[in-house]
Amino acid sequence: MEKLISYDIDKDIINFFTTKEYDLSTALKKLNIKNYFCLNQIHSNIVHIADENYQDKKDGDAFITKIPNYALVIRTADCIPMVIYDKKQKIIGAIHSGWKGTLNSIIEKTINSMIDNFSSNPKALYLYLYPSIKKCHFEIGKDVYDQFAQKLANIKEYAIKKNEKYYLDLPQIVIDDAIKTGVLKEHIFNNNVCTYCHNDIFYSYRYNHTDKRNYLIVMIKG
Numbered sequence: 115m116e117k118l119i120s121y122d123i124d125k126d127i128i129n130f131f132t133t134k135e136y137d138l139s140t141a142l143k144k145l146n147i148k149n150y151f152c153l154n155q156i157h158s159n160i161v162h163i164a165d166e167n168y169q170d171k172k173d174g175d176a177f178i179t180k181i182p183n184y185a186l187v188i189r190t191a192d193c194i195p196m197v198i199y200d201k202k203q204k205i206i207g208a209i210h211s212g213w214k215g216t217l218n219s220i221i222e223k224t225i226n227s228m229i230d231n232f233s234s235n236p237k238a239l240y241l242y243l244y245p246s247i248k249k250c251h252f253e254i255g256k257d258v259y260d261q262f263a264q265k266l267a268n269i270k271e272y273a274i275k276k277n278e279k280y281y282l283d284l285p286q287i288v289i290d291d292a293i294k295t296g297v298l299k300e301h302i303f304n305n306n307v308c309t310y311c312h313n314d315i316f317y318s319y320r321y322n323h324t325d326k327r328n329y330l331i332v333m334i335k336g
């Protein structure tokens with residue numbers, strides 16, 4: 115069985131989300147990828163353009179490139195890994211959106227960066243969400259709930275309260291942010307896989323505080 119998770123994005127776009135069977139080097143080897151860029155992920159809403167001058171491991175949580183044969187790599191263990199793709203211009207972005215990035219609208223920042231730097235038309239953008247922790251297991255405290263309540267007037271549509279605890283639907287917040295920024299609903303692809311529920315397949319920080327990570331790898335094949 116193929117144990118790398120992938121979407122059918124476009125014929126020249128390689129994209130994979132690794133299971134526990136892979137670390138970064140074995141996944142890159144399997145995919146025959148030699149060059150890649152990383153970020154120093156800091157739960158921010160900082161977006162970089164990875165061009166010829168990109169210095170690896172900049173502080174930030176999203177990056178965009180149109181350079182072929184250089185993969186963008188994001189590491190997660192419960193946070194939302196995402197690919198955004200400008201189908202018209204063949205530009206890819208990779209995003210790490212945990213609760214802080216989601217609260218600070220990193221998806222919106224990334225889309226706006228594509229519009230500003232590449233004149234992307236939001237209607238030509240496609241958004242793909244890979245496995246992350248879902249509302250079945252994403253428990254938050256009142257302090258975090260209150261911060262999201264400030265961002266979202268309709269917070270009750272995204273959070274459920276159970277036994278004095280709150281559970282938040284982070285992917286839905288990201289999706290609705292993307293739609294608000296102009297991405298078409300039918301261009302957004304979600305999944306039902308919760309990394310905590312499926313901690314036998316994926317690393318889940320909430321499950322056992324692991325320091326290991328799943329890797330999202332996306333590349334334009336030149």
Ligand SMILES: [Zn+2]
Pocket residue numbers: 247248249250251308309310311312
């Ligand atoms: Zn779950």
